[in-house]
Amino acid sequence: MSHAATMPMGHDRPERGFDAYNAKLGMWVFLLSEIMFFTSLIGAYVILRFAHPDAFAQPGVVLNVPLTAVNTFVLICSSVTMVKAFAALEQDDQKGLKLWLLATIVLGAAFVGVQAYEYYHLVHDGFVPNAAAYAAPGGAIYGSTFYLMTGFHGLHVSIGVLCLIWILWKSNRGAFHSKRVAGVEAMGLYWHFVDLVWIVLFTIVYLI
Amino acid sequence: MQNGEKAHPPYMLIWGILAILMFAKVGVSLVGMPKWLSVALLVMISLASALLVALYYMHLKFEQKRLWVLAAIPIPLIVIFILVVVQEFR
Numbered sequence: 001m002s003h004a005a006t007m008p009m010g011h012d013r014p015e016r017g018f019d020a021y022n023a024k025l026g027m028w029v030f031l032l033s034e035i036m037f038f039t040s041l042i043g044a045y046v047i048l049r050f051a052h053p054d055a056f057a058q059p060g061v062v063l064n065v066p067l068t069a070v071n072t073f074v075l076i077c078s079s080v081t082m083v084k085a086f087a088a089l090e091q092d093d094q095k096g097l098k099l100w101l102l103a104t105i106v107l108g109a110a111f112v113g114v115q116a117y118e119y120y121h122l123v124h125d126g127f128v129p130n131a132a133a134y135a136a137p138g139g140a141i142y143g144s145t146f147y148l149m150t151g152f153h154g155l156h157v158s159i160g161v162l163c164l165i166w167i168l169w170k171s172n173r174g175a176f177h178s179k180r181v182a183g184v185e186a187m188g189l190y191w192h193f194v195d196l197v198w199i200v201l202f203t204i205v206y207l208i
Numbered sequence: 209m210q211n212g213e214k215a216h217p218p219y220m221l222i223w224g225i226l227a228i229l230m231f232a233k234v235g236v237s238l239v240g241m242p243k244w245l246s247v248a249l250l251v252m253i254s255l256a257s258a259l260l261v262a263l264y265y266m267h268l269k270f271e272q273k274r275l276w277v278l279a280a281i282p283i284p285l286i287v288i289f290i291l292v293v294v295q296e297f298r
Binding site for chain 1: 216219220222223226227230231233234236237246247250251253254257258261262264265266275278279281282285286289290293296297
């Protein structure tokens with residue numbers, strides 16, 4: 001009898017070799033491609049910054065470091081709420097799962113909201129990804145790389161929030177329990193990766 | 209643990225450490241120190257933070273070695289990437 005045939009219905013099935021079920025393994029493979037994607041963005045930023053040092057302003061001159069530091073803290077908090085949601089699921093604590101997922105959604109949405117607020121003020125001050133309209137310290141290349149990196153990250157967070165809403169909706173329908181955790185764990189992996197990337201981006205873009 | 213409950217990593221402790229490291233980074237960037245020193249400190253603190261997230265929140269610390277190998281695939285690619293970039297400025 002095959003391994004799959006011996007598993008009870010409604011349980012996640014680990015794949016042989018990796019001892020990880022498909023959703024988790026698939027998410028890891030996806031995240032590996034994401035690592036290379038963000039590495040290429042960071043690499044482009046570093047190359048351009050070395051090649052055109054005058055086009056980049058010093059930390060805090062253009063960008064609002066205190067506001068983004070608080071926003072980074074919000075994202076770190078969302079990571080702990082996500083992992084607490086997973087821990088609650090492992091204990092079959094359905095109420096805890098939903099509450100922690102909701103907290104993660106609120107914190108993730110707050111992060112995106114603060115980023116939108118930051119963009120609004122930066123654009124108002126002439127910090128735009130457009131050489132013709134650029135009016136902030138540094139050069140347009142600074143604005144272009146900033147919006148490219150933070151924009152793609154913000155897009156990832158936004159997609160993550162939408163996926164979390166979907167996971168919460170499924171949780172309310174009883175889709176997850178202690179023997180069926182793959183969806184929540186895969187979502188958690190994505191969310192923590194987004195947090196991890198921001199930890200690096202915040203340092204490179206805002207502090208160095 | 210009783211009743212088959214799984215022991216979880218110290219999530220709140222990790223969160224506290226991550227928060228401290230994050231504010232430490234801001235502090236390093238504000239304190240007037242040589243640029244090379246602040247960059248080195250910021251990179252080290254960031255790598256430590258990223259490692260904590262990967263090990264404890266992404267549970268890599270508790271995964272099988274085969275998944276470690278999978279997760280480590282981009283590292284040699286990143287090293288090659290960095291070496292190629294460095295060549296641009298030699």
